[in-house]
Amino acid sequence: MADVSTTDPAGGARKLSVASWFMVACLVALAVIPVAIYAGGNAFWLDIATRLVVLSIAAVSLNLILGFGGMVSFGHAAYLGIGAYCVGIPTYHALFGEFELIATNSGIFHVILAVIVSAVFALITGAICLRTKGVYFIMITMAFGQMIFYLFVSLETYGADDGLVITSRSEIPGIDMDNPLAFYFLCYGSLLAVIYLVHRIVNSRFGMVIQGAKGNEDRMRSLGYSTYVYRLAAYVIAGAICGYAGALLGNFTSFISPDMMDWAASGELMFMVILGGTSMVFGPVIGAALFLLLEQLLSAFTVHWHLPFGIMLILTVLFVKGGISGLLARMGRSNG
Amino acid sequence: MASTLLETQELQKRFGGVTATDHVSLQVEEGECHAVIGPNGAGKTTLIAQLSGMLAPDAGTILFNGKNITQLTAQRRSHMGLARSFQITSVFMGLTVLDNVALAVQAHTGHSFHFWRPARQDQALRAPAMEMLEKVRLQDRANDLASEMSHGERRQLEIAMALATGPHLMLLDEPMAGMGPEETARMVETLKSLDGITMLLVEHDMDAVFALADRISVMVYGRLIATGSPAEVRANEEVRQAYLGEAA
Amino acid sequence: MDASLVLIQFLNGMQLGVLLFLLASGLTLTFGIMDFVNLAHGSLYMIGAFFCASLTFWTGSFVWGLLLAIPCTALVGLAVELSVIRHLYARDHLDHVLATFGLILCFDTLTQLIWGPEGISVPLPDVLDGQVTLLPGIVFPTFRLVIILGGLLVAGGLYWLVNHTKLGMLIRAGASNRTMVGALGIDIQTLFTAVFALGAVLAGLAGMLIAPITEASIGMGNEIIITAFVVIIVGGIGSMKGAFIAALLIGLIDTMGRSFLDDLFKLVMSTEAAETSAPAVSAMLIYILMAVVLAIRPQGLFPPKVR
Numbered sequence: 001m002a003d004v005s006t007t008d009p010a011g012g013a014r015k016l017s018v019a020s021w022f023m024v025a026c027l028v029a030l031a032v033i034p035v036a037i038y039a040g041g042n043a044f045w046l047d048i049a050t051r052l053v054v055l056s057i058a059a060v061s062l063n064l065i066l067g068f069g070g071m072v073s074f075g076h077a078a079y080l081g082i083g084a085y086c087v088g089i090p091t092y093h094a095l096f097g098e099f100e101l102i103a104t105n106s107g108i109f110h111v112i113l114a115v116i117v118s119a120v121f122a123l124i125t126g127a128i129c130l131r132t133k134g135v136y137f138i139m140i141t142m143a144f145g146q147m148i149f150y151l152f153v154s155l156e157t158y159g160a161d162d163g164l165v166i167t168s169r170s171e172i173p174g175i176d177m178d179n180p181l182a183f184y185f186l187c188y189g190s191l192l193a194v195i196y197l198v199h200r201i202v203n204s205r206f207g208m209v210i211q212g213a214k215g216n217e218d219r220m221r222s223l224g225y226s227t228y229v230y231r232l233a234a235y236v237i238a239g240a241i242c243g244y245a246g247a248l249l250g251n252f253t254s255f256i257s258p259d260m261m262d263w264a265a266s267g268e269l270m271f272m273v274i275l276g277g278t279s280m281v282f283g284p285v286i287g288a289a290l291f292l293l294l295e296q297l298l299s300a301f302t303v304h305w306h307l308p309f310g311i312m313l314i315l316t317v318l319f320v321k322g323g324i325s326g327l328l329a330r331m332g333r334s335n336g
Numbered sequence: 337m338a339s340t341l342l343e344t345q346e347l348q349k350r351f352g353g354v355t356a357t358d359h360v361s362l363q364v365e366e367g368e369c370h371a372v373i374g375p376n377g378a379g380k381t382t383l384i385a386q387l388s389g390m391l392a393p394d395a396g397t398i399l400f401n402g403k404n405i406t407q408l409t410a411q412r413r414s415h416m417g418l419a420r421s422f423q424i425t426s427v428f429m430g431l432t433v434l435d436n437v438a439l440a441v442q443a444h445t446g447h448s449f450h451f452w453r454p455a456r457q458d459q460a461l462r463a464p465a466m467e468m469l470e471k472v473r474l475q476d477r478a479n480d481l482a483s484e485m486s487h488g489e490r491r492q493l494e495i496a497m498a499l500a501t502g503p504h505l506m507l508l509d510e511p512m513a514g515m516g517p518e519e520t521a522r523m524v525e526t527l528k529s530l531d532g533i534t535m536l537l538v539e540h541d542m543d544a545v546f547a548l549a550d551r552i553s554v555m556v557y558g559r560l561i562a563t564g565s566p567a568e569v570r571a572n573e574e575v576r577q578a579y580l581g582e583a584a
Numbered sequence: 585m586d587a588s589l590v591l592i593q594f595l596n597g598m599q600l601g602v603l604l605f606l607l608a609s610g611l612t613l614t615f616g617i618m619d620f621v622n623l624a625h626g627s628l629y630m631i632g633a634f635f636c637a638s639l640t641f642w643t644g645s646f647v648w649g650l651l652l653a654i655p656c657t658a659l660v661g662l663a664v665e666l667s668v669i670r671h672l673y674a675r676d677h678l679d680h681v682l683a684t685f686g687l688i689l690c691f692d693t694l695t696q697l698i699w700g701p702e703g704i705s706v707p708l709p710d711v712l713d714g715q716v717t718l719l720p721g722i723v724f725p726t727f728r729l730v731i732i733l734g735g736l737l738v739a740g741g742l743y744w745l746v747n748h749t750k751l752g753m754l755i756r757a758g759a760s761n762r763t764m765v766g767a768l769g770i771d772i773q774t775l776f777t778a779v780f781a782l783g784a785v786l787a788g789l790a791g792m793l794i795a796p797i798t799e800a801s802i803g804m805g806n807e808i809i810i811t812a813f814v815v816i817i818v819g820g821i822g823s824m825k826g827a828f829i830a831a832l833l834i835g836l837i838d839t840m841g842r843s844f845l846d847d848l849f850k851l852v853m854s855t856e857a858a859e860t861s862a863p864a865v866s867a868m869l870i871y872i873l874m875a876v877v878l879a880i881r882p883q884g885l886f887p888p889k890v891r
């Protein structure tokens with residue numbers, strides 16, 4: 001997977017080299033630096049890196065529909081939450097009984113459950129959301145996200161808004177999930193796989209259709225495409241991938257609460273995607289990295305780091321077009 | 337006498353107080369180039385939108401090949417052999433010229449639920465797309481981005497995309513709009529070379545219309561006021577007053 | 585379920601509905617006229633509540649506090665419009681959403697810096713603090729009744745404003761035909777600013793009215809704003825009438841659902857099952873309503889005729 005997908009491969013030949021080298025460098029750095037620091041005795045940055053990698057998976061999945069499909073979903077964090085609870089609820093029952101059907105610590109089961117439940121939720125809500133356009137779509141995805149939020153807030157059994165502690169991580173044969181390094185490489189490998197998967201999807205026939213529908217839906221319909229079903233399929237795929245990220249996140253934090261699917265969390269995911277740029281599959285990883293770095297840096301200065309962050313967000317929207325990878329693409333173009 | 341390929345019966349469409357299509361009954365014969373002319377706001381684009389399925393008429397029927405297609409979606413009509421071009425250039429700016437046409441080819445080669453194989457290396461899409469580009473003589477620009485093309489070239493590309501869907505009938509909404517004389521001449525030539533494909537041509541450029549059309553319908557305020565051969569239309573007093581008079 | 589409880593919950597639902605309308609009307613105005621999506625609308629609700637709290641303590645009277653908080657909120661609305669919002673009208677909705685999301689973060693933190701992390705409760709004067717007897721044996725808090733009546737009054741005022749004044753004419757013209765407003769020689773930028781400030785005041789007013797019941801607290805707008813979104817989605821974005829009807833509908837359904845759904849469920853399932861499922865379903869009830877409405881009418885119940 002030496003090449004990164006771009007929406008315009010022609011200009012791509014030139015800028016591809018800059019962008020893809022950058023991506024490879026980033027991915028290698030992600031594999032080496034946190035591990036080296038961890039080996040040096042500091043566990044903190046491995047923690048950050050794990051969170052980064054997991055959130056990157058979520059952001060890459062969001063970018064599939066947002067960047068490539070033009071579907072501005074403001075409820076994507078719901079899938080992180082669904083995925084996490086698909087770990088939390090079975091382990092809860094494995095410990096406290098009841099619901100034998102799902103009571104298990106099996107990681108394979110958790111992941112499958114997370115992916116299926118997310119996909120089904122995406123299918124049902126997407127079928128409704130995608131009948132609408134523009135602002136309606138943004139607000140409805142937001143509302144459905146909030147619906148799931150309130151659903152878990154109302155579930156007393158699973159801690160309601162106090163959240164749920166995951167007492168033991170998923171059990172996956174051959175992987176010691178309690179070993180931070182092993183867990184990190186599971187997440188890292190997942191990120192590589194997801195980037196590759198989304199890269200293949202974006203460049204496949206299917207990917208061409210959703211990108212076309214983003215550009216001009218009327219045109220696509222008059223060419224003979226039933227854009228609705230393709231968009232819905234993309235929506236479901238993105239939801240399923242994000243559900244998978246949620247299962248990882250649940251394992252990582254060992255504590256899950258409805259807050260992780262609050263609409264502010266969706267907003268952050270969206271910000272990562274925009275910050276990293278939507279035109280490349282890899283872009284959101286940069287966005288997520290910048291976001292987490294910002295969070296660390298700003299919160300080191302002040303507990304009120306949301307203020308400078310909010311101001312930066314506004315300034316980014318007002319003054320940077322296309323995000324970081326858009327900048328990179330423009331750089332590549334002017335160099336080439 | 338050739339058979340009728342497309343027929344509208346009493347087609348009606350209102351936008352608030354404006355009647356954009358007023359009891360329009362029109363026949364397009366197999367193989368002909370049928371021009372629809374009329375002043376700005378006459379309802380020509382609205383007519384094409386209804387024929388292509390982007391807009392639902394308020395009343396009336398549309399028959400294509402004898403089948404009632406009034407209720408069918410745009411995508412269904414496309415698969416029956418109806419293609420359209422847009423008055424406002426509608427190509428995919430972020431894609432290359434070849435990608436644009438390949439996307440049109442792809443729409444008519446089975447479903448697109450293929451998630452893995454790279455579409456850009458798929459000869460089943462690329463080869464026919466290249467063929468279409470040759471028809472509009474854009475083959476040299478195949479790998480340039482649509483956004484890097486001139487307006488005239490994009491209009492040609494738009495025709496190639498419509499052609500790539502293998503249409504029986506092309507609905508062309510002002511293909512020469514905004515073009516200089518040279519580009520217009522090139523477009524006329526392109527359209528002339530497409531024999532065998534029936535065309536419904538909406539156009540303001542009278543020279544182009546008289547060069548291409550076998551028959552002409554004149555639309556004013558949503559109504560068809562005349563249909564006939566170019567000579568007949570030219571001679572029609574009502575048409576002269578309503579339309580040609582002010583154009584001359 | 586006895587009748588007096590139903591009546592009281594009906595009135596509580598009306599009270600929520602009226603507040604939702606105050607929020608939704610501003611949203612629907614800014615969307616209908618400027619095609620602008622404002623996530624930070626809930627922040628203005630919060631700001632209104634905090635202004636009202638501070639000014640109530642400063643003047644010693646809730647009524648004065650509220651009256652003074654209104655122009656203050658309008659000023660904040662103006663400042664936001666002039667500094668950020670007006671640069672976004674020409675952008676796409678994604679930019680609106682991201683920038684106003686940034687605004688929320690700023691507002692929440694600034695409010696915390698100014699007023700502290702704790703909520704502030706707002707005392708009511710004695711006249712408003714009591715209860716009124718509606719029917720023999722049925723009492724209802726005076727202030728909640730005041731909210732309902734006040735909200736309906738504002739709704740009437742808005743109706744008059746939109747349908748019978750010059751500003752209203754401009755608003756309607758703006759909503760249906762931007763160029764026409766320009767052709768009339770009216771400065772469209774000023775119109776937009778005025779409409780935004782009006783929306784800010786309406787949202788702020790909702791915050792001021794709820795503050796004595798809940799208290800002014802950080803992030804109080806971030807929950808209710810989603811409900812307000814549901815209102816305008818159900819009502820049809822851009823429609824004042826739709827916002828009004830949907831706000832009352834959703835206020836009632838949400839309140840009634842939370843209080844009576846378990847009783848309803850007990851009719852068809854075991855008590856235990858009803859008690860576990862009813863809270864979950866009632867938490868999702870308005871979203872389910874939204875989904876149903878959209879499945880049938882993607883443009884909402886009362887889509888504006890011309891857009």
Ligand SMILES: Nc1ncnc2c1ncn2[C@@H]1O[C@H](COP(=O)(O)OP(=O)(O)OP(=O)(O)O)[C@@H](O)[C@H]1O
Pocket residue numbers: 351354355356374375376377378379380381382383423
């Ligand atoms: N979506 C719409 N909503 C409201 N009115 C519309 C809409 N589309 C078209 N109209 C009106 O219908 C009438 C016909 O418009 P149409 O675009 O079909 O004209 P046309 O003949 O294609 O004009 P032109 O030569 O300028 O392209 C015009 O008065 C136009 O304002």
Ligand SMILES: [Mg+2]
Pocket residue numbers: 380381382423
């Ligand atoms: Mg037209």
